[in-house]
Amino acid sequence: MADSTINIVIGGEAGQGLLTVGQILVKCIAKSGYSILVTQDSQSRIRGGHNTFTIRMGTQKVVAPKEAVDILLALNKETVGLHKSDISSRGFIIVDEGWGVDENICLKVPFGKWGADGSMNICALGVVTALLGLDRKLVLETMNRFFGSLDEQRLQENRAMLELAFSWAQEQSISFEEPTPSSYALNHLVMNGNDAIALGALTSGLKFYSFYPMTPATPIGVTLAGKAEETGVIVEQAEDEIAAINMAIGASFAGGPSMVGTSGGGFALMVEGVSLAAMTETPIVIVMAQRPGPATGLPTRTEQGDLEFVLHAGHGEFPRAVFAPGTIDECFHLTRRAFDLAERFQSPVFILTDHFLSDSFRDTPPFDLSSLLPVTPGSDTEAQSSPYRRFAFTENGVSPRLLPGSSKHLVVADSDEHTEEGHITEDLTIRKRMVDKRLRKQDGLIHEVLPPDVQGDKRPDLMLVSWGSTRGAVEEVASHLRSEGERIKTLHFSQLWPLVPDKVLDHFESARDVVCVEGNATGQMARLIRRETGFHIEKRVLRYDGLPITPEYILRGLSVTGK
Amino acid sequence: MTTIDDYGNYETAWCPGCGNFSILKAVKQALADSGLAPHQVLIVSGIGQAAKAPHYLNANVFNGLHGRSLPVAIGAKLMNSALTVIVESGDGCNYGEGGNHFLAAIRRNIDITMVVHNNQVYGLTKGQASPTSPEGFVTKTQPQGVASSPFNPVTVGVAMKAGFVARGFAGQVDHLADLIRRGIAHRGLSLIDVLQPCVSFNKVNTFEWYQKRCYPLPDDYDVKDWEGAMKMTTQWEDKIPIGVIYQSDRKTYEDHFPLLKEGPLVDREIDRAVIQQIMEGYR
Numbered sequence: 062m063a064d065s066t067i068n069i070v071i072g073g074e075a076g077q078g079l080l081t082v083g084q085i086l087v088k089c090i091a092k093s094g095y096s097i098l099v100t101q102d103s104q105s106r107i108r109g110g111h112n113t114f115t116i117r118m119g120t121q122k123v124v125a126p127k128e129a130v131d132i133l134l135a136l137n138k139e140t141v142g143l144h145k146s147d148i149s150s151r152g153f154i155i156v157d158e159g160w161g162v163d164e165n166i167c168l169k170v171p172f173g174k175w176g177a178d179g180s181m182n183i184c185a186l187g188v189v190t191a192l193l194g195l196d197r198k199l200v201l202e203t204m205n206r207f208f209g210s211l212d213e214q215r216l217q218e219n220r221a222m223l224e225l226a227f228s229w230a231q232e233q234s235i236s237f238e239e240p241t242p243s244s245y246a247l248n249h250l251v252m253n254g255n256d257a258i259a260l261g262a263l264t265s266g267l268k269f270y271s272f273y274p275m276t277p278a279t280p281i282g283v284t285l286a287g288k289a290e291e292t293g294v295i296v297e298q299a300e301d302e303i304a305a306i307n308m309a310i311g312a313s314f315a316g317g318p319s320m321v322g323t324s325g326g327g328f329a330l331m332v333e334g335v336s337l338a339a340m341t342e343t344p345i346v347i348v349m350a351q352r353p354g355p356a357t358g359l360p361t362r363t364e365q366g367d368l369e370f371v372l373h374a375g376h377g378e379f380p381r382a383v384f385a386p387g388t389i390d391e392c393f394h395l396t397r398r399a400f401d402l403a404e405r406f407q408s409p410v411f412i413l414t415d416h417f418l419s420d421s422f423r424d425t426p427p428f429d430l431s432s433l434l435p436v437t438p439g440s441d442t443e444a445q446s447s448p449y450r451r452f453a454f455t456e457n458g459v460s461p462r463l464l465p466g467s468s469k470h471l472v473v474a475d476s477d478e479h480t481e482e483g484h485i486t487e488d489l490t491i492r493k494r495m496v497d498k499r500l501r502k503q504d505g506l507i508h509e510v511l512p513p514d515v516q517g518d519k520r521p522d523l524m525l526v527s528w529g530s531t532r533g534a535v536e537e538v539a540s541h542l543r544s545e546g547e548r549i550k551t552l553h554f555s556q557l558w559p560l561v562p563d564k565v566l567d568h569f570e571s572a573r574d575v576v577c578v579e580g581n582a583t584g585q586m587a588r589l590i591r592r593e594t595g596f597h598i599e600k601r602v603l604r605y606d607g608l609p610i611t612p613e614y615i616l617r618g619l620s621v622t623g624k
Numbered sequence: 625m626t627t628i629d630d631y632g633n634y635e636t637a638w639c640p641g642c643g644n645f646s647i648l649k650a651v652k653q654a655l656a657d658s659g660l661a662p663h664q665v666l667i668v669s670g671i672g673q674a675a676k677a678p679h680y681l682n683a684n685v686f687n688g689l690h691g692r693s694l695p696v697a698i699g700a701k702l703m704n705s706a707l708t709v710i711v712e713s714g715d716g717c718n719y720g721e722g723g724n725h726f727l728a729a730i731r732r733n734i735d736i737t738m739v740v741h742n743n744q745v746y747g748l749t750k751g752q753a754s755p756t757s758p759e760g761f762v763t764k765t766q767p768q769g770v771a772s773s774p775f776n777p778v779t780v781g782v783a784m785k786a787g788f789v790a791r792g793f794a795g796q797v798d799h800l801a802d803l804i805r806r807g808i809a810h811r812g813l814s815l816i817d818v819l820q821p822c823v824s825f826n827k828v829n830t831f832e833w834y835q836k837r838c839y840p841l842p843d844d845y846d847v848k849d850w851e852g853a854m855k856m857t858t859q860w861e862d863k864i865p866i867g868v869i870y871q872s873d874r875k876t877y878e879d880h881f882p883l884l885k886e887g888p889l890v891d892r893e894i895d896r897a898v899i900q901q902i903m904e905g906y907r
Contacts (some may be wrong), residue, residue, distance in 0.1 A: 093907075193741060218855075231709070248907070249907075250903065250907055251906055251907070252906045260899070260902065260903060263894075263899050263902065264894075264896075266894050268703065268889055268892075269702065270701060271699070288898075288902055289883070290882060291895075291902075292894070292898055293880065293883060293889065293892045293894065293895070295702050295883070297698075299695065299728075300724050300725065300727075300728035301724060303692065304692075304695040304698075304724070304725055306730065307688065307689070307692040307695035307696045307699070308695040308696070308698050308699035308702075310688070310696055311668070311695065311696035311697060311698060311699025311700040311701075311703070312700060312702060313703075314686055314696070314699075314700055314702040315666075315699070315700040315703035315707070316703060316888055316890040317703040318888060332690070333689055333692075337688055341686070349887070385848060427903060427907075428903065430899060430900050431894055431896075432904065438890075463900070464704075464705045464890065465663075465666050465684035465686075465700070465704070466663060466664060466666070466684065466704055468663065469661075469663045471663060471682060471683060471684050471685075472664060472684045473679075473684065473685040473687075474685065474686050474687070475679075475686075475687040476671070476687060476688050476689055484679050485676060485679050485687065510662075561817070573764075597900060618667070
C-alpha cells in the first residue's frame with residue numbers, strides 16, 4: 062500500500078518510560094500540525110516484558126494503524142530483533158551505540174556517552190523530534206508542560222538532555238526524508254477513546270461514576286477521579302463490579318446521571334444489575350471496553366468478542382441500545398447520545414469499545430461545548446397528580462420519573478413485577494401490561510436509531526461491513542482498492558442495537574460480494590445481521606490474536622477469502 | 625408533627641405471628657419519632673420476606689436485588705444527602721449474598737441505617753440455612769445439620785469499629801423502635817441486628833426461646849468501651865444482651881468529600897466553563 066504516513070514504533074520494557082516519551086512525542090507531532098494515531102501494545106506486567114507505543118503520523122487525517130515501520134526507536138536491544146523484519150524500505154532503527162547492533166539501517170546514538178542511563182527516553186525524544194524536523198522550541202515547551210509537576214532541577218536536567226540529543230541528531234547525515242509540513246491538526250486536541258468518553262459524560266451532566274479497576278476501562282475512572290471535585294462528580298471505586306452497578310443505579314434513581322465502566326469479566330458480574338436497571342426503569346450508561354476472553358483472557362490486548370454478550374446480557378426481556386464508537390469523535394458524541402437515550406427511555410444504554418480504541422491517542426478537532434446541553438434527570442414534579450404512579454401505563458411506555466425527596470410524592474421502584482405505583486404484585490394481568498409497557502420503549506429507541514454509515518459506489522463489486530473500532534482500517538482499505546479501480550462500498554455500524562432491517566437490507570442486496578470485517582473468531586456481527594435481516598454474509602475477515610485490525614491485515618484476508 | 629399513622633397500614637404477605645409485623649411497627653414508630661415525613665425517607669431493600677417490609681409503609685422505596693440493597697442505598701445517599709436512607713432486609717440478604725457489601729459499608733461508615741431482620745433461616749425459599757443459622761441446625765437442604773459456624777454480625781460490626789452497632793428483639797417493639805430512632809440519629813453507618821422468630825421454618829429459636837434469653841443492657845453499660853463491647857457481642861447461649869452495644873464517632877464517608885458539604889449533589893448545576901477548561905487540557 063503506497064502511503065505518505067510515517068510509522069514510528071517505540072519499543073522497550075515496561076518501566077523504561079515508554080509511555081512518557083510516547084505521549085510527549087504524540088503531542089509534539091500533533092502541535093506541529095500532523096494527524097496522529099497511536100496503537101499501544103503491552104504485556105500485562107508493571108516491569109519488564111516487551112511493550113510498544115506506535116505513532117502513525119500524516120499530513121492528512123490518519124484513520125488506522127499500519128504495520129510497516131519507518132522509525133523504530135529501540136529502548137532496549139530486544140526490540141531490534143523483534144521488529145527489524147517490519148522495517149519499511151525507507152525505514153531505520155535508532156539504537157544505543159553500545160549494544161553492538163550492526164545493521165546498516167541503524168542510527169547509533171551515544172546514549173552512554175551522554176550519561177543518559179535514567180533519561181534515555183528523553184534523549185530518544187530529542188533524536189526523533191530532530192529527525193522529523195520538528196521545532197526545537199515547540200518540543201521543549203511540550204515536554205515542560207508534560208512534566209509540569211516535577212521540581213525545577215529535574216526539569217532542567219531533562220531540558221539539557223533533550224537539547225544535547227536534538228543537536229546531535231541534527232548533525233547526523235541520515236537519508237530520512239523529513240515529512241512535508243502540515244497544518245492539518247494545528248489546534249486539535251489529542252486524546253484517546255477513554256478520555257473522549259469521560260469528557261462526553263461530563264458534558265452530559267455525569268454526577269456518579271462507579272467502577273472496579275479492570276483493564277482497559279480503568280483510565281475512565283482515573284480521568285474522572287482527577288476532575289471529580291471541580292466538576293461535581295462522585296467517583297466511587299466499589300468493592301466489586303456488582304456493587305459498582307448497583308451504586309450507579311441507586312445514584313441514578315436519586316437523580317444523578319450515572320455511568321459504570323468495565324471489561325468482559327467485570328461486566329459478567331454486573332449483568333444482574335443490567336436487568337435491575339431495566340425492571341426499575343432507571344437510566345444507566347454502561348461502558349464495556351472489550352478485551353480478549355474467555356475468562357481473564359489477554360488482559361492488555363484487544364478484541365471485539367463481546368457483541369453478543371452485551372446484546373443479550375440480563376435475564377428477562379427489555380429494551381436497550383448499544384453503541385460502538387469507531388473514532389474519538391464518536392466516543393464523545395455517542396456517549397452523549399447514550400446519556401440522552403438512557404434518560405429519555407429510562408433504560409440501560411451501552412457503549413461498546415475495545416482495548417485498541419480505549420488507549421489509542423488521536424488528534425481530533427475541539428468539541429463546541431457551548432451548544433451541548435446536559436441531560437435533565439426526572440420529570441416535571443408540578444405536572445403530577447396524587448397518587449403519583451411511577452410506572453403509569455403510557456402510550457410510548459415512558460412513565461413520569463420523579464426523584465425521591467424532590468416533592469411530597471413518594472417514589473417506589475421494585476425489582477419484582479410491580480403495579481403502576483411501583484409496589485410488588487402477582488396480578489398477572491398487570492404483569493402482561495407492564496411487560497408491554499416496557500417493550501413499547503423499544504419502538505422509541507428504534508425511531509432514534511443511527512443508521513449505519515454508508516460510503517462509496519451504489520452497486521459495488523465489494524461491500525465491506527464493519528462495526529466499532531475497525532472503522533478506520535476498513536475506510537483505508539476501501540480507498541486503496543478504489544485507487545486500483547475497484548468499485549467498493551463500506552457499511553459501518555456505530556450503533557449495533559436496535560438493528561433495523563429496513564435501513565440496511567438494500568445495501569446488502571446491491572453488492573456483488575459482501576465481506577464482514579470483525580475482531581472476533583466467530584463473526585458475531587455477521588450472525589446478528591443474518592438474524593435480523595435474513596442476509597447471510599458468508600465471507601469474513603476475522604482477527605482474534607489480540608492485535609487490532611490493520612488495513613494490511615484486511616487486504617491479506619481479502620486475498621484469502623477471494624473477494 | 626409526624627405520627628405513626630402518616631406511615632400507613634397495609635395488608636401484608638407474611639405468615640400470621642411473624643416477627644416482621646413488630647419490626648415494621650418499630651420502624652414506623654422510629655421514623656415518626658425522628659420527626660421525618662415519609663417523603664424525606666428512602667428505604668432500600670433486597671429480596672426475602674423482610675425485604676417486602678418497605679411495601680407496607682409510606683416512604684420512597686427501592687426494592688432491589690437479593691443482597692444488593694447496600695450499594696443502591698450508598699449510591700442514593702451520595703447523590704442526595706438530604707434523604708434519610710434506611711436499608712431493611714434479612715440475614716440472608718445482608719450477611720450472605722451481600723456479605724462483601726456489608727464489610728465495605730462498615731469500612732465506609734456512610735450515614736445509612738441498616739435494620740436487619742435476623743431470623744436465622746431463609747423464609748421466602750422455604751427453610752434453608754442462613755449465614756446466622758447455628759452449627760448443627762437441621763433443614764431439608766442441610767439434613768445432617770449446618771456444617772459451618774454461624775456468622776455473628778454484631779461481633780463483626782464491633783470488631784470493625786462500625787459507627788453504631790445494636791441488637792434488638794422483635795418481641796420488644798418499643799425498645800426496638802428506640803434503637804432504630806437512635807440509629808437514624810447517629811451520623812455514620814448504624815447496624816441494628818434484629819432477632820426475630822420465624823414461625824414457619826425456625827422451630828429452635830422461637831418467640832419463647834428469645835423471650836427467655838433477651839435482656840436489656842444495664843444503664844451503666846459503656847457503649848464507647850470497645851473491648852467490653854467485643855466481649856458483650858459473644859454472649860449468646862443462655863443470656864442475650866439487647867441494646868446499643870457499641871458506638872463511635874468515626875469520620876463519616878461523606879466527610880471525606882468537600883463536594884458533599886455544599887448540599888445534595890443532585891441539586892448541583894454543571895459548570896460548563898470547568899469542562900471547557902478540562903477539554904483545553906488535551907491540546
